Amino acid sequence: GAVVSQHPSWVICKSGTSVKIECRSLDFQATTMFWYRQFPKQSLMLMATSNEGSKATYEQGVEKDKFLINHASLTLSTLTVTSAHPEDSSFYICSARYLQNYGYTFGSGTRLTVV
Amino acid sequence: AQRVTQPEKLLSVFKGAPVELKCNYSYSGSPELFWYVQYSRQRLQLLLRHISRESIKGFTADLNKGETSFHLKKPFAQEEDSAMYYCALSPSYNTDKLIFGTGTRLQVFP
Numbered sequence: 001g002a003v004v005s006q007h008p009s010w011v012i013c014k015s016g017t018s019v020k021i022e023c024r025s026l027d028f029q030a031t032t033m034f035w036y037r038q039f040p041k042q043s044l045m046l047m048a049t050s051n052e053g054s055k056a057t058y059e060q061g062v063e064k065d066k067f068l069i070n071h072a073s074l075t076l077s078t079l080t081v082t083s084a085h086p087e088d089s090s091f092y093i094c095s096a097r098y099l100q101n102y103g104y105t106f107g108s109g110t111r112l113t114v115v
Numbered sequence: 116a117q118r119v120t121q122p123e124k125l126l127s128v129f130k131g132a133p134v135e136l137k138c139n140y141s142y143s144g145s146p147e148l149f150w151y152v153q154y155s156r157q158r159l160q161l162l163l164r165h166i167s168r169e170s171i172k173g174f175t176a177d178l179n180k181g182e183t184s185f186h187l188k189k190p191f192a193q194e195e196d197s198a199m200y201y202c203a204l205s206p207s208y209n210t211d212k213l214i215f216g217t218g219t220r221l222q223v224f225p
Contacts, residue, residue, distance in 0.1 A: 032211055041124075043201065043217040044159075093159070097211060103149065103161035104213060 002098035003027055006107030013084055013114055021079045021110045023094030029074035030096035034104070035067070038091040050077040084114040117142045119204050119216035127222040128192050136187040136219045138176075138202030147205040148185045149213070150176055154198045162187075162200070172196070192223045 003026040013019050023033055031052045036044040048069050049057040056069035066088075068080040081088055094107040118141040128134055140146060148165040163171045165178045165185060176187045185202060202216040 034211070034213070043215045044213075046212060046214070049211060095159075095213075103164060105161075106159040108158045 002105040004030075004033075004094060004096055004105050004107040006094050006110055008110060009108060010111040011113070013112070015085055015114055016083055018080055018082045019084055019112060021081075021092055021094075021112075023077045023079070023096075023107050025075045025096050028096075028098055030077075030098075031074060033071060033077040033094055033096045035069065035077075035079050036093045036095065038093060038109075040091075044093060047079075052077075081112065084112070086114045088112065089114045117146075117204060117206055117214050119202050119214055121200075121202055121216035121219050123219045124217070125220045125222065127224065129224050130194055131191050134187075134189045134192045134196070134221065134223075136200050136202075136221065138185045138187065138216060140183050140185065140202075140204050142183075142204060142206060144206060148176075148178055149203045149205070150174070150185075150187050151201040151203055151215075152198050153201070159201070192221075194223045194225055197221055197223045 005024045005026055007022045011019055033050040035047045037047050038044045046059050047062045050069045050071040052071045052074050058064045066082055071077040091109050091111050093109040095104045098105045120139045122137055150162040151159050152162045153159045174189045176185050178185050199218050199220050201218045204214045
């Protein structure tokens, strides 16, 4: 149990376009989901906390207008990278806290390449 | 500020050797600490949590508040233990937030 599905697994887009990444909890309801960014050979950095039915909470230094987060249901959160630039190229990972084992379950990640 | 430090980027051992992956944290309160593992081409998954005091796949980790450490140990490494290991901290004031260390790649040679 406690599976988070993330889609797409990889995407290539042109500079200036927007990309949407979906994160779904398949067998549990997640009132809170998390979006991380991981640069090559570096750790996961929390970008924002996505709250169902309310505004996301962004970490310091993360542009909320650039990384739009929507959490419209208890099983779906989306991250939209708007007006993407090459420096936005990274590995984006979502996660949700699964209460029964007090751990976080992670999506498989999305590799974004902006050309 | 909260911080998790994993001083080793790479740890290489032979099968059957003991393993210790170091993790130190900086936090003034009482954190919740985790070890996560990422096998090749797989998603990040929980290995163990300090509060549960359990042993998973032969790994154990003890929270040492005096040394602010949470080192991961296994007495006899197996080849299938080769993976990326991340230590993570959840601040007590916000149990939804996870702060990750930079990770240690464990290579177990036959």
